[in-house]
Amino acid sequence: MAEPPIRWIQGQRVEGHGVASGRDPGSPYPAGTISLQSPRFAEQGLDLSDCFAGTLNLSLAPLELRSEHPDHCFERLAWTDRHPPETFRFWRVLVRHGDCAPQAGWIYQPDPDTKLCHDQPAAVVEVLAPFLPGLEPGASISLGVDPERLWTIDGARLRARLLEFFKFRVLAAQDTFFRDFRVPHSGALDPSQLRAWLQTAWPEALALSDRDLRLCCERAWQLYGP
Structure with a gap:
């Protein structure tokens, strides 16, 4: 081999x-x-x-x-x-x-x-x-x-670009944007569901870890959410 x-x-x-x-x-x-x-x-x-x-x-x-x-x-x-x-x-x-x-x-x-x-x-x-x-x-x-x-990977660059990618989507959809990515009852973000969406929406972000994805989502919510 x-x-x-x-x-x-x-x-x-x-x-x-x-x-x-x-x-x-x-x-x-x-x-x-x-x-x-x-x-x-x-x-x-x-x-x-x-x-x-x-x-x-x-x-x-x-x-x-x-x-x-x-x-x-x-x-x-x-x-x-x-x-x-x-x-x-x-x-x-x-x-x-x-x-x-x-x-x-x-x-x-x-x-x-x-x-x-x-x-x-x-x-x-x-x-x-x-x-x-x-x-x-x-x-x-x-x-x-x-x-x-x-x-x-250039993680800092990817995280910054993902946050910018989220910006107008969160501003437009507000609390409905992350709804499809959350676990029922607990409300916790489900990285697997977010990854399935990113696969089509912006696959470059898939190089980030689940932890990075969660932190980017939380930051986007803090900055642009209701």
């Missing part, structure tokens, strides 16, 4: 919260969250023993990473008693710095819908890899990815 093609995505190292590695003196996890989570991942079939027990934070700004079909997905993993279980997704990647040979690593993606604190900016990707010495903030790092499962 042929290996999938590799696309290289350029990023820059940025400082993280220091919670994953335990560097933050105010963290409730002195050993670091990765050290606590890794044994649970190993139980589920993912061995991270060759990786540094902390995340490498890469900014892809102004781009944002989009992903599907992870190599591993651990749903509602209970790894601490300090907050409810979290969902984690992993993608195998290559990590390249300067003239050094690429090393195998993982994109580490806690699901933002289950992560209660320490949210990352939309343009930042967390990576687990062997220790790479001499990486100062701003250092250039490349990720070798499967482009069928990992790709980048």
Whole structure:
């Protein structure tokens, strides 16, 4: 079976919260969250023993990473008693710095819908890899990815254009505009129904996440609704 093609995505190292590695003196996890989570991942079939027990934070700004079909997905993993279980997704990647040979690593993606604190900016990707010495903030790092499962978008531009796209429709229809996209009784926005409409109305917006779509709808309602 042929290996999938590799696309290289350029990023820059940025400082993280220091919670994953335990560097933050105010963290409730002195050993670091990765050290606590890794044994649970190993139980589920993912061995991270060759990786540094902390995340490498890469900014892809102004781009944002989009992903599907992870190599591993651990749903509602209970790894601490300090907050409810979290969902984690992993993608195998290559990590390249300067003239050094690429090393195998993982994109580490806690699901933002289950992560209660320490949210990352939309343009930042967390990576687990062997220790790479001499990486100062701003250092250039490349990720070798499967482009069928990992790709980048200009999220800020798409969100701004979607908000503008909503503007005159909300002004014209007012409270009836979002009615067809809401769940009966609860009134919550149903992203699947909104996506079905966008497929015909403006398919470019489908590159945005469900979370982005919800936030754009809420913002449009605040700005232009009754």
